[in-house]
Amino acid sequence: MGLISGTSLDGVDAVVVDLSSNQPQLIASHIEPYGDRLRTSLRTLCQPGNNEIDRMGEIDRQVAITFATACQRVLELAHMESQQVTAIGSHGQTIRHRPDAVNPFTLQIGDPNTIVELTGITTVADFRRRDMAVGGQGAPLVPALHQTFFQQPGKKRIILNLGGIANITGLPDTAAQPVIGYDTGPANTLLDRWIEKHQDVRLDQKGEWARSGQIDHGLLDELLADPYFQLPAPKSTGREYFTLDWLQERLANHLTSAVDVQTTLVELSAVTIAQAITGEGYAQGEILLCGGGTHNHYLLERLGIHLPAASIQSTSSYGVDPDWIEAITFAWLAKRTLGGLNGNLASVTGAARNVVLGGIYPASP
Template identity: 45%
Template sequence: MSLVIGLMSGTSLDGIDAALVECDNHHRPVLREATGIDMPEPLRRQLWQLCHAREAAFDTLAETEEAFCRLQAQAVSALLKKSDIAIDDIAAIGSHGQTIEHRPGGSFPYTWQLDNPSRLAELTGCRVVADFRRRDLAAGGQGAPLAPAFHDALFRDRQQWRVLLNLGGFANVTLLPPEGSDIPVVGFDTGPANALLDGWYTRHHEGRFDRDGAWAAQGHCQKPLLERLLNDPFFESAPPKSTGREHFHLPWLESHLKEEAPADVQATLLALTVESIARELERHLPPDTQSDARVIPCGGGAHNIALMKALSVRLSPIRTERCETLGWSPDWLEAGAFAWLAWRRLEGLAGNLPSVTGAAGPRILGGIYER
């Protein structure tokens, strides 16, 4: 049995999640403890600018990376204090880093996560496993999503299909067939979620996000705008596929706007998230299984009341199931995934699913940075 800490900072740029996970070869991963630490506004602004910059100075990158690394160390310290565990009892820290840009297509595929695992090892006194995505990319994969392998280890059911729906800055799904099925696990990004919802909200209000989807609920979905947005080629492309801010951003949204009211745009963005998810499930879930399948929402969007209500209506007869009923909080799955991936690296086990990422085969992901 190993205790591993996973660190995750997603595309929403709202903070760092830290999860303490118990891993072994005989049981499903167990969440022992978790905590989160908010992203300070100055660091959030720096990261936001880097995510949208065409060029950046080296000293800006170094300064931002150092600040981010120190925040990661604070998250580790807070988690250890909360769980009453000593750093010497931790086998490793799995650090995802902060994605700045992700371009898995084209002549020179790349993915870049701002991170300094050597510095994190120095600050925490713990072994660090990091740089998970590029090994899959090197093998011809998308480098994302990587969480489906963890979802497979954690949530596969004996009889029914389960769909893990992560609603972070971008939405992604993992389709898990019943145990014993010869159908491979499939997972991919479906399109934008909180990244555009938060960005449009921040454009018109103080605060970082539309709590409970209250502003979106005041507006009305504009179907012509929704159809213009859904005409983007990404939504019709076949898996494997992944995306990020380099594709879906506020200028992309603004290029489709006419004279819509801001609240109606927010309502339409919520509908875009719902519709893009629903269409993918209709394409990829076997029709005769949909009445028994369960969708399990996780990530920050799982707390958006308006989004959850709209999803429940649109996905029927597919039903949603709370992640907590399966033993995990929806807030810590991503951080838990990178704890598990770090443990897989220490064990010399593959961490990717080629059926998900499109890689040439299973690969051991991440590099090890000793303390």
């Protein structure tokens, strides 16, 4: 089983997946939503504030209970018993990601001790910190799965994940060249926060609100001037960097309507993704899309305009549901950890070497 909650803080993606063949077979999937109170608490905890340790300790347990509930629900959908599951791979909920700190760290909550006790299933968790311990960014981790399931001799491919943050995996056409991958910047996180602030809904369905506005090129230029976009790889980021406060600071000098800001944020995502793909030499290759942003039709149109020579399609063309790849990844990483195999790619994260990721929390006999 794979469990993850991303930067949207909407809830927990849970999958049951068969990993016995060359292609992951999705058996069942489920989204367990966070309650409004927990979601608000998590959002607050993602930014520095008072009494953080006590608040984190309590929310750590609450998140774990939600993760365990997601497990139980997806097992019901799969018509399976817990004894039929080898292990859970739990990413947890990221509340801090500071790869550029003096002492770099990343922090995901969702106590695995609680998950294993509530489910009775061996749980593998805390995947990112081992990579950081050997000098890596701790992210992105999905490129290792992308390489396993999507690399093909003679095919030059980008796997583009449109989550809260956009990240790319560059799969060269020969195994002699290294896989590359990094976070390009925001995909959905600012879009979701902005429409929630102004429309009181959690996402812009199909990008229709953004489509109705106009790009503010002066604002776009100011957003693109952020140093993150000029940083070389390896690099990673998160919602704790690209916040509404980050956006509001840059809006101070612009009289832009709310809808035009949304349109401009779509363009920011499209431009920064296209620049990264072009800069890595993949602009004429195949781009396989996954993540929630695949449902934002306006964002995909803008990507097509900025990458006219690329072949853009969903990972569903290769038998993998684009909505569930990240959850599948952590099921796959759990299998790697139990087998004593590396889960990171040093060429992607900047780690000194490939290492086995995560800690194992065995189920009681």
